[in-house]
Each structure stands twice: as structure tokens, then as C-alpha cells.
Amino acid sequence: MDAIVAGYYSEEHMSTITMSNVTRAPLTEELDRIFREHHLLVFRTAFCVTGSREDAQDIAQTIFLRLLQREFPPDLKKNPKAYLYRAAVNLSLNTIRSRRRHIQVNDVESFEKVATSSESDAAEELHKRLYEAIAELDPEAGQILVLRYVHSYSIADIAKLLGKSYSLITVRLFRSRTRLKQLIRASS
Secondary structure, three states: OHHHHHHHOOHHHHHHHHHHHHOOOOOOHHHHHHHHHHHHHHHHHHHHHHOOHHHHHHHHHHHHHHHHHOOOOHHHHHOHHHHHHHHHHHHHHHHHHHHHHHHHHHOHHHHHHHHOOOHHHHHHHHHHHHHHHHHHOOHHHHHHHHHHHHOOOOHHHHHHHHOOOHHHHHHHHHHHHHHHHHHHHHHO
16 A cells, blocks of 8 residues: 555655645645645545545545635644544545445446456455445544554554543444444345
8 A cells, every 4th residue: 555655645746736726725834744744644544444546535635625725623733633534534434425325326337246246356345345334333433443443543542542531432442343243234
């Protein structure tokens, strides 16, 4: 995945993002610093949740464009890493929900492809079902699961990042795993 991240975030691409947006709003030094420090976290998080490089690129760009177009939220100033992580997870889960609605309404061929998929597609299908199930959870539960099992954060680190107690994170993690298992079984 690091090769994908490096390919996406070359200096040429970063300057393209910066230069194309200068005409819409002045790029503050603070936003520039936040972008440089956290853009890889945003991209990696979105990529891990969506499984798509293109979606991850769109999500990262959307998050930073939204910050250019409005005043900084207080949570961003307090803890940029936590704010951007939550934004990436939430927007990624929204992307998965949107994709699923689009398939259900407009794309009968996708159902046929799933029915005739080979064993080599089984892992990809499992990944898709897992994140669709995560998208059914409330946003904070999804964030906790992704932090714990995708990014391998400890429960103490998750509690600190989200500003919650250790015991609350432990309980939410247990309940979220239980609910996730139910959702995956129901989708089988």
C-alpha cells in the first residue's frame, strides 16, 4: 500500500492540489501545515476502508477542499489528527453506502457478476461485505473498529485519540464487534 500512497502523493501531485485551489481561497500556512502532516493518514484511512485508490484520492481531496472553503472547525484546531481521521472514516463509509445504493438501484450487472465470481474474488467480496457492514454501524463504532483492526491502535490510544475513556472504548468495541458479526451473517 505504501507504493500506492507514494504514487498518489508525489510532489508534483501535491503542488497540483495546492495550485489549483489558490484561485478559490488563499491557502493559509496552518492548512498547509495540517495537509503536509496528515494527508497520508487521510489517504491511508480512506484506502483501507474503501479498498479503492480512486475513492481514497477523492475522499482526501474532498476533505481538504472543504477545509479550504470554510472556517476551521474547533475540533480541527484542538486535535487535527483525530478530526481528519474521523472525517476520512465517515466520508469513506458514506462512499460505501452511496456505492451500495447505486448498485441496488441502477446496476443489475453487478449482481450477476457477484453470482458468477470466481474463488479469486472471494477475498475482495469478503472485504466489501465487511465494510458494508461497518457502514451500517454508527460512525463512532466504525471509527473504533477501523482504528483497532485496520490501523492496529491499542484501546488506550483509541481512547486518547477520540477523547473517550478506556472503559467506554472497550465496551463500544465489544458491542460493535457483536453487531458487526450479526450484520455479516445477515448479508451471507
